[in-house]
Amino acid sequence: MNKLEKQFLKAIAEAFEAYNEFGARSNKKLIPIHGWIAKTVKNKLDVDFKVNSLGNGGEKKLDGKYYHKRLDITVTKDDKILATISFKFVTSNYDQNSNNYFEQLLGETANIRRVNVGFAHMxxxxAHTPYFDKNKGNLRGKETKTEVLNEHHLSKYIKLFLDQDFPHKPEVLGIIIIDFDSIDNxxxxxxxxxxxxxxxxxxxxxxxxxxxxxxxxxxxxxxxS
Known part of the structure; x- marks a missing residue:
């Protein structure tokens, strides 16, 4: 495992800890991983580029082609938005929500790319995702089963990656599959x-x-740029 991968896992672990403490709806779970991505990208770019994220200058807003959008991680130069990263960490109930996630991604991609802003999705x-029953508010329900990731869950993203370059396709796509042991390592x-x-x-x-x-x-x- 290289340094980049170790740092990524550390940021994900911190995000997961915040998720367990503050709940799925709190944006506090995003600060560690958004901040790490922003810092890592910044280190790859010249000093003329600026990178914004939660906990690192705040999220930027974009007038998209179809609707206003608050951006997860944004790269700017001379105050112009050049590109953005949309980040999704699925912590539970993936099978139930996977089609919604994918459809939202297609719409988000088109909304941003159609105004000539670069778009990437991580x-x-x-690999083993808990399924929780519904509960009130931000409270987590009872875990009823574990969903094991398989070809069906990934196939639509693979098809999207292999698709021709249309506005609904992210210009950069990354899929990282992780797991946790019994003590959440x-x-x-x-x-x-x-x-x-x-x-x-x-x-x-x-x-x-x-x-x-x-x-x-x-x-x-x-x-x-």
Whole structure:
């Protein structure tokens, strides 16, 4: 495991700890990982670029093609928004919500790309994801089962990555699959233990990896400048 991966896991662990403490609806769970991504991207760019995120200058707002959008992580130069990263960390009930997540991503991508702002999406999934019953407000319900990530859960994202370059397709896509042990230590999942195809494993490790995502997003920022 390299330094980048170790730092990422540390930030995810801090985000997960905040999620457990403050609940799914609190944006406090996003500050550690958004801040880490912003710092990592900043280190890849010249001093003329600025990077904003929660806990690091605050989120930027964009007048998108169809609606106003608050951006997760934003790169600017001379006060112009060049590119943004949308971040999603699925902590529970993935199977129930996966189609909604995907449809929202397509709309968000088109809304941002149509105003000539670069768009990247980082998706963090758990290999074993708890399913909770509904409860009141921000309270977590009872865990009723564990969902194991499989080919079906990933196939739409793989198709999107392989699609032609249309406004609904992120210019940079990253998918990182993690897991937690019994005492909530975070680690990268062993893809060989999941029911996913060899083709999908290869794409995840060679094209949608953390390192590729950071490098490609930095290149996108340079291109947009």
């Amino acid at each position: 998706l963090v999934l758990r 975070c680690h990268f999942a062993d893809l060989n233990e999941l029911e996913i195809s060899g083709r999908t494993k290869k794409i995840l490790t060679s094209e949608l990896s953390l390192e590729k995502f950071i490098d490609r997003f930095a290149a996108l920022c340079q291109l947009k």
